[in-house]
Amino acid sequence: xxxxxxxxxxxxxxxxxxxxxxxxxxxxxxxxxxxxxxxxxxxxxxxxxxxxxxxxxxxxxxxxxxxxxxxxxxxxxxxxxxxxxxxxxxxxxxxxxxxxxxxxxxxxxxxxxxxxxxxxxxxxxxxxxxxxxxxxxxxxxxxxxxxxxxxxxxxxxxxxxxxxxxxxxxxxxxxxxxxxxxxxxxxxxxxxxxxxxxxxxxxxxxxxxxxxxxxxxxxxxxxxxxxxxxxxxxxxxxxxxxxxxxxxxxxxxxxxxxxxxxxxxxxxxxxxxxxxxxxxxxxxxxxxxxxxxxxxxxxxxxxxxxxxxxxxxxxxxxxxxxxxxxxxxxxxxxxxxxxxxxxxxxxxxxxxxxxxxxxxxxxxxxxxxxxxxxxxxxxxxxxxxxxxxxxxxxxxxxxxxxxxxxxxxxxxxxxxxxxxxxxxxxxxxxxxxxxxxxxxxxxxxxxxxxxxxxxxxxxxxxxxxxxxxxxxxxxx
Amino acid sequence: xxxxxxxxxxxxxxxxxxxxxxxxxxxxxxxxxxxxxxxxxxxxxxxxxxxxxxxxxxxxxxxxxxxxxxxxxxxxxxxxxxxxxxxxxxxxxxxxxxxxxxxxxxxxxxxxxxxxxxxxxxxxxxxxxxxxxxxxxxxxxxxxxxxxxxxxxxxxxxxxxxxxxxxxxxxxxxxxxxxxxxxxxxxxxxxxxxxxxxxxxxxxxxxxxxxxxxxxxxxxxxxxxxxxxxxxxxxxxxxxxxxxxxxxxxxxxxxxxxxxxxxxxxxxxxxxxxxxxxxxxxxxxxxxxxxxxxxxxxxxxxxxxxxxxxxxxxxxxxxxxxxxxxxxxxxxxxxxxxxxxxxxxxxxxxxxxxxxxxxxxxxxxxxxxxxxxxxxxxxxxxxxxxxxxxxxxxxxxxxxxxxxxxxxxxxxxxxxxxxxxxxxxxxxxxxxxxxxxxxxxxxxxxxxxxxxxxxxxxxxxxxxxxxxxxxxxxxx
Numbered sequence: 001x002x003x004x005x006x007x008x009x010x011x012x013x014x015x016x017x018x019x020x021x022x023x024x025x026x027x028x029x030x031x032x033x034x035x036x037x038x039x040x041x042x043x044x045x046x047x048x049x050x051x052x053x054x055x056x057x058x059x060x061x062x063x064x065x066x067x068x069x070x071x072x073x074x075x076x077x078x079x080x081x082x083x084x085x086x087x088x089x090x091x092x093x094x095x096x097x098x099x100x101x102x103x104x105x106x107x108x109x110x111x112x113x114x115x116x117x118x119x120x121x122x123x124x125x126x127x128x129x130x131x132x133x134x135x136x137x138x139x140x141x142x143x144x145x146x147x148x149x150x151x152x153x154x155x156x157x158x159x160x161x162x163x164x165x166x167x168x169x170x171x172x173x174x175x176x177x178x179x180x181x182x183x184x185x186x187x188x189x190x191x192x193x194x195x196x197x198x199x200x201x202x203x204x205x206x207x208x209x210x211x212x213x214x215x216x217x218x219x220x221x222x223x224x225x226x227x228x229x230x231x232x233x234x235x236x237x238x239x240x241x242x243x244x245x246x247x248x249x250x251x252x253x254x255x256x257x258x259x260x261x262x263x264x265x266x267x268x269x270x271x272x273x274x275x276x277x278x279x280x281x282x283x284x285x286x287x288x289x290x291x292x293x294x295x296x297x298x299x300x301x302x303x304x305x306x307x308x309x310x311x312x313x314x315x316x317x318x319x320x321x322x323x324x325x326x327x328x329x330x331x332x333x334x335x336x337x338x339x340x341x342x343x344x345x346x347x348x349x350x351x352x353x354x355x356x357x358x359x360x361x362x363x364x365x366x367x368x369x370x371x372x373x374x375x376x377x378x379x380x381x382x383x384x385x386x387x388x389x390x391x392x393x394x395x396x397x398x399x400x401x402x403x404x405x406x407x408x409x410x411x412x413x414x415x416x417x418x419x420x421x422x423x424x425x426x427x428x429x430x431x432x433x434x435x436x437x438x439x440x441x442x443x444x445x446x447x448x449x450x451x452x453x454x455x456x457x458x459x460x461x462x463x464x465x466x467x468x469x470x471x472x473x474x475x476x
Numbered sequence: 477x478x479x480x481x482x483x484x485x486x487x488x489x490x491x492x493x494x495x496x497x498x499x500x501x502x503x504x505x506x507x508x509x510x511x512x513x514x515x516x517x518x519x520x521x522x523x524x525x526x527x528x529x530x531x532x533x534x535x536x537x538x539x540x541x542x543x544x545x546x547x548x549x550x551x552x553x554x555x556x557x558x559x560x561x562x563x564x565x566x567x568x569x570x571x572x573x574x575x576x577x578x579x580x581x582x583x584x585x586x587x588x589x590x591x592x593x594x595x596x597x598x599x600x601x602x603x604x605x606x607x608x609x610x611x612x613x614x615x616x617x618x619x620x621x622x623x624x625x626x627x628x629x630x631x632x633x634x635x636x637x638x639x640x641x642x643x644x645x646x647x648x649x650x651x652x653x654x655x656x657x658x659x660x661x662x663x664x665x666x667x668x669x670x671x672x673x674x675x676x677x678x679x680x681x682x683x684x685x686x687x688x689x690x691x692x693x694x695x696x697x698x699x700x701x702x703x704x705x706x707x708x709x710x711x712x713x714x715x716x717x718x719x720x721x722x723x724x725x726x727x728x729x730x731x732x733x734x735x736x737x738x739x740x741x742x743x744x745x746x747x748x749x750x751x752x753x754x755x756x757x758x759x760x761x762x763x764x765x766x767x768x769x770x771x772x773x774x775x776x777x778x779x780x781x782x783x784x785x786x787x788x789x790x791x792x793x794x795x796x797x798x799x800x801x802x803x804x805x806x807x808x809x810x811x812x813x814x815x816x817x818x819x820x821x822x823x824x825x826x827x828x829x830x831x832x833x834x835x836x837x838x839x840x841x842x843x844x845x846x847x848x849x850x851x852x853x854x855x856x857x858x859x860x861x862x863x864x865x866x867x868x869x870x871x872x873x874x875x876x877x878x879x880x881x882x883x884x885x886x887x888x889x890x891x892x893x894x895x896x897x898x899x900x901x902x903x904x905x906x907x908x909x910x911x912x913x914x915x916x917x918x919x920x921x922x923x924x925x926x927x928x929x930x931x932x933x934x935x936x937x938x939x940x941x942x943x944x945x946x947x948x949x950x951x952x
Contacts, residue, residue: 005571005573005595005596008593008594008595008596009595012593015593051571052612052613052819053571053613054566054567054570055567055570056595058567060564060565060566060610060614061564062564062614063564063621066562066564066565081854082879082883082885083885083886084855084885084886085854086542087539087546088536089537089542089545090530090536091531091534091535091642092626093534093642094531095481095527095529095531097480097481111589111590111592112592113588113589114587114588114589116588117484117487117491118485118488118532118630119485119531121531134536137528137529137530137536143539145539152568154594166568282869282872284876343528378557379557380560393758396758396759397758400760403559407558408557408559409558409560
């Protein structure tokens with residue numbers, strides 16, 4: 001059944017194909033589909049069916065996904081806090097002009113809000129530009145902060161691989177994660193200069209180099225020469241450099257390089273790279289980090305060191321399938337961005353990293369699905385149950401006592417639930433203990449405490465129940 | 477200096493004044509201001525100055541505000557978890573048609589996204605409608621969840637009183653908070669029927685009743701009779717009812733009321749209200765709750781019990797100023813909303829509450845400002861410092877050891893910081909301990925641990941340092 005939203009979506013597919021100059025056959029096929037959908041909609045005389053979905057490129061998080069998300073966040077936040085970072089937050093939308101001119105070609109992916117009178121607004125595209133606006137507005141020159149929030153891009157979603165239109169960014173101080181590639185924009189620019197790339201072509205050639213993680217050198221070279229008009233000699237000289245990667249010995253080698261060592265920018269970059277590797281040696285983590293001359297990073301605003309965390313191929317428990325997600329974090333130094341917001345252009349040097357949380361979610365979700373591990377979505381310690389009928393009031397009295405003592409407790413919302421159903425609820429949701437009230441227990445001033453896993457049952461005096469539950473759930 | 481955004485904002489001010497039929501003088505004043513701004517902008521020949529601000533009705537959260545926000549959230553989440561609630565999340569925008577027809581007159585306050593091809597989208601206006609969409613989409617009939625997220629309303633902001641255009645909603649199961657008012661839509665509808673209000677006027681008369689917390693009965697009555705065409709007799713009958721409030725005895729009295737007891741809806745509502753008060757008695761919280769016949773709640777989707785938490789007047793430590801913020805939470809039962817999304821119209825009964833987090837923030841912020849309490853924005857346990865120059869490497873080695881052991885530690889990002897500056901940093905940021913390395917300490921295999929508050933200094937063997945820091949910061 002076609003509906004208006006689906007037709008608009010299909011129209012967008014066609015528009016994008018045309019824009020990307022796709023195969024005429026493919027375009028024709030999608031146009032035919034669009035026309036058919038429009039006809040269907042017309043036949044329905046404008047009365048359209050309701051679509052029950054989230055917007056394209058977005059998802060809901062159910063309790064299970066949220067439990068996974070909280071695990072990932074908690075691991076990351078613990079790390080930030082260990083390094084003394086503060087946390088900030090900014091609005092989900094900014095004045096449109098705040099975002100204007102910050103993202104180059106990617107600006108077309110920004111979500112604008114409809115002009116409903118008042119200010120013109122756009123949804124944030126990343127957390128970096130709002131952060132720079134925040135610094136300039138509050139005249140802050142010194143802060144170590146993290147920011148976990150969703151950002152919005154009108155991109156082609158690839159949801160199974162963790163690529164969404166609404167997704168989390170998580171901008172902290174640098175956190176080493178898995179395997180790190182590192183480079184410096186000044187080394188790249190110096191390299192372009194000594195290879196004979198004209199100044200005007202620096203950025204476009206840089207974006208060709210950025211594709212080396214997905215394309216072989218030969219293809220990148222032919223793009224440089226064919227599409228971008230670089231001389232074959234210059235391209236070959238670049239080719240020699242960008243295949244280099246290593247550690248301190250490579251830095252020393254390049255500092256001696258007859259051409260690079262003559263270039264002021266490259267020398268500065270290499271000097272700082274050397275210092276960085278000295279610190280990394282102190283931290284004992286050089287084994288996880290590679291200085292890689294092919295690392296370029298897409299965004300324009302970087303001015304110094306740049307880095308990317310790469311997730312190496314993962315295999316599941318059975319060793320059958322493998323997941324490759326490539327880059328899961330990236331960032332660098334951007335010394336010019338805050339100055340773009342400051343009326344007097346005062347610069348504030350910044351360095352940051354953005355973690356691709358959604359990709360990490362995807363991986364963790366897939367792994368947990370493959371494993372037998374059961375994910376709890378609540379933290380309930382005990383279910384208050386009854387063995388006989390007519391004990392609703394007694395259940396409520398007992399749970400009220402437990403809640404007041406800070407115990408996480410639940411009760412079934414039924415007047416006379418069967419004991420079997422109450423026990424089954426614990427099995428399903430992973431509640432470890434059941435506190436059972438019955439007529440005999442009430443007479444004796446005790447509560448029967450049942451351990452769900454072992455089916456063990458013990459009578460506990462009512463005044464000792466809170467302590468006993470805490471002891472058994474290790475939440476003293 | 478006028479800029480485009482400011483001019484647009486001013487134009488909106490004028491438009492709203494006209495819409496609200498404000499005083500001609502006031503309109504004229506604002507129009508003059510608008511014209512002046514436009515002239516300034518024109519004189520600038522289109523080249524507009526950059527405005528450094530967040531969109532109207534929104535705010536950044538700096539580290540201090542975030543620390544307060546985390547306190548409030550943590551208190552609320554702890555309560556939700558104690559009652560076994562799960563957590564979910566939904567996208568910040570929905571298909572426009574998902575929100576259409578759910579908010580009555582308030583629909584004009586919804587933020588739409590610009591039509592950039594593809595689906596038509598709107599920012600969520602509350603968390604209730606997305607939740608109902610989530611339930612219908614996933615065919616869920618049974619869930620106890622909370623959802624903490626920002627919602628968006630193009631309202632007239634009143635930021636000092638905690639009213640924003642971007643603000644948090646927090647929808648959990650019911651949490652008693654301060655003083656609660658409770659009523660039932662069926663009791664209200666039954667009351668309108670027996671007072672002689674025509675069916676067609678139920679909603680508009682209900683929204684007049686809703687104003688009783690801000691207006692005296694005489695004004696509400698004259699709105700009912702004058703603007704809404706209700707007979708004076710009907711209004712007077714309503715007036716008698718809506719001034720009633722109490723507990724179990726009032727419920728019993730109304731169950732005997734010769735008119736109300738004849739109305740099926742009112743009888744149902746009163747029966748359930750009686751049951752509710754029986755449970756509240758079991759929980760021992762009837763003292764905090766009042767059955768109040770004037771409570772009406774604005775939104776259309778409620779079908780049964782409704783409630784509102786009211787913050788009573790607060791005084792600061794000196795008893796000089798007072799803060800009155802009125803309602804800080806509200807909610808009720810809405811049995812029809814999920815069915816609006818289900819293709820077969822299957823109903824899923826729901827009950828929820830929304831907490832006005834921003835108002836609670838405002839109050840807590842004001843209180844903390846008035847008090848002497850210093851708010852820490854990090855959790856750093858120790859600063860790694862040096863007493864002499866040339867010890868950067870030793871500082872980095874030590875902090876690396878501490879980080880690896882899970883200690884929250886910081887180091888100043890300077891080559892040779894003065895000891896005084898390092899100690900001052902601890903004073904400023906509230907770091908309780910300093911671990912000082914010096915040449916003598918390095919020789920002796922110890923670290924000097926200084927307690928910032930007492931200036932006490934002790935030498936600790938390096939291998940015992942982690943344990944000592946944990947002991948002294950109670951984070952064993």
